[in-house]
């Protein structure tokens with residue numbers, strides 16, 4: 001998000017709504033005059049603009065979005081459900097995606113040519129997606145070519161990746177997955193090859209391989225894009241069953257076994273529920289693990305009076321606690337832990353987006369370049385067709 005100038009100091013810090021960083025996944029900034037968050041009319045303005053647009057607009061809201069945004073979403077969901085929603089609503093001329101950049105890119109690939117996908121703040125990227133660049137992945141694949149293992153290696157990319165990485169995956173016989181279908185994706189891949197190249201989230205890849213497919217830790221190696229040969233010997237690469245990209249989510253990376261131990265000591269009846277982007281030791285120490293949609297369903301169906309500590313993004317955990325007051329829902333971390341990029345989409349950005357559409361201006365449109373979109377669509381459609 002920053003770059004070093006010739007004197008070695010950090011410059012070009014990308015301030016909210018200003019400047020651009022072509023080297024990162026989100027790429028560009030949000031332009032225009034946003035309404036002030038203090039405007040008491042904001043909710044009314046959002047309601048009025050949405051009503052004027054009627055069925056021409058569909059607002060999708062990821063579960064990590066703020067309440068003030070979720071209030072206006074036509075469909076809320078995890079990244080899988082929202083990809084399905086984008087693919088199955090051809091009647092909406094505008095799809096306003098309240099989530100992060102890679103989700104909006106995927107939506108743009110899946111919608112029809114007559115539809116436009118809009119991200120209310122173009123600075124809403126994802127640090128995990130930024131951890132795998134197309135050229136780094138290309139370097140790794142060229143190494144696999146040199147070792148003659150590409151025909152037996154199936155790439156799987158997590159939804160949290162750029163369109164370029166999804167295109168690489170589609171082109172090379174692989175599929176996209178999300179946290180709700182990673183197990184199915186990995187089983188699908190092992191029916192087609194001997195080895196999986198999983199990117200960019202090492203934790204989801206490892207948790208799926210070890211806890212769902214019963215592989216051993218020694219079956220997995222980590223490809224570090226910053227090291228020569230990924231930091232691996234040729235023998236390690238060839239004999240691996242799963243090559244994990246060295247990427248992670250900085251939000252889910254915060255949850256620890258120590259906090260789980262503390263919770264269990266203080267509240268013996270507590271159940272620990274975490275997202276599979278958490279580290280393997282955290283997921284192994286938890287009672288339940290699953291995507292955001294699974295987390296919601298679990299709390300919804302839990303008996304009254306049950307006590308939970310949930311390891312995922314704070315907007316969602318707070319909403320669960322508010323929505324189900326007959327259950328006790330704690331956040332599984334001692335410090336505040338929002339996803340800062342998800343949080344960039346707020347009511348002022350949503351109002352600005354909707355009012356611009358009412359005025360006939362399409363702002364912050366996400367368009368994936370045609371060739372990349374074609375290849376990425378192959379990988380996304382393979383995911384949507386997984387059994």
Ligand code: 13P
Pocket residue numbers: 077078079080160178179180249277291292293
């Ligand atoms: P879901 O696939 O559960 O929606 O998670 C997306 C995400 O970004 C989690 O950090």
Ligand code: SF4
Pocket residue numbers: 100125126127128129160249250251252313339340341342
């Ligand atoms: Fe990316 Fe993590 Fe935020 Fe999800 S929670 S969007 S993986 S930074």
